[in-house]
Amino acid sequence: GAGVSQSPSNKVTEKGKDVELRCDPISGHTALYWYRQSLGQGLEFLIYFQGNSAPDKSGLPSDRFSAERTGGSVSTLTIQRTQQEDSAVYLCASSPRGLSAGVLTDTQYFGPGTRLTVL
Amino acid sequence: AQTVTxxxxxxxxxxxxxxxxxxxxxxxxxxxxxxWYKQPPSRQMILVIRQEAYKQQNATENRFSVNFQKAAKSFSLKISDSQLGDAAMYFCAYRHSEGNQFYFGTGTSLTVIP
Known part of the structure; x- marks a missing residue:
């Protein structure tokens, strides 16, 4: 079946502009994560959505970053007034997180990422 | 805070x-x-193997196995019979059972020499 998709695959923008990154999770997955991966670094957690619950925004680096998830499916990560340090690969992952036969299932399925370059 | 090294x-x-x-x-x-996640040049992260801390038995998936030492807080990945397709960046990650946040290490770049 279809995996997690992200668009655009690459985005080049000028400092100060706003950008929107899109994530289409696997159908039926209740959990969705956004991460940022800077060059040579590991993944930095940004935000987590689970069903209709309030999102966990504890990883967002500043108030310029926001995300929403409409209808429990597609998610959009918005970065306002982009800065050069925002340049990174932004990865989205979805998970069928929940209990199945009493076992927690939380394997993440990652999208291919969006490479953001802020000039 | 949790850290992964x-x-x-x-x-x-x-x-x-x-x-x-x-x-x-x-x-x-x-x-x-x-x-343990694998990230080939395509950038997509792929789950390799998963271990629950309450399980003493080390997880195994085909050629991939782990050595989980809970007391030492160590979680190494062994790749047997390495193949060219195993070349990638490998990330170790942690998640608390009640938490949402995954903590990732900075990765190990694996090269497979023919």
Missing amino acids: QSQPEMSVQEAETVTLSCTYDTSESDYYLF
Whole structure:
């Protein structure tokens, strides 16, 4: 079946502009994560959505970053007034997180990422 | 705060040989999950193997196995019979059983030499 998709695959923008990154999770997955991966670094957690619950925004680096998830499916990560340090690969992952036969299932399925370059 | 450390930025292995990637973590929790993810040049992260902390038995998936030492907070990945397709960046990750946030290490770049 279809995996997690992200668009655009690459985005080049000028400092100060706003950008929107899109994530289409696997159908039926209740959990969705956004991460940022800077060059040579590991993944930095940004935000987590689970069903209709309030999102966990504890990883967002500043108030310029926001995300929403409409209808429990597609998610959009918005970065306002982009800065050069925002340049990174932004990865989205979805998970069928929940209990199945009493076992927690939380394997993440990652999208291919969006490479953001802020000039 | 939880931290995950991968002390080997780069590793190489001859094709068909065995290689072990190291990972240590720091936590005060007793119930958590550990993961190894593979990231090839395509950038997409692929789950390799998963371990529940409450299980003493080491997880195994075909040629991939882990050595989970809970007391030492160590979670190494062994790749047996290495193949060219195993070349990638490998990330170790931690998640508390009740938490949402995954903590990733900085990765180990694995090269497989033909």
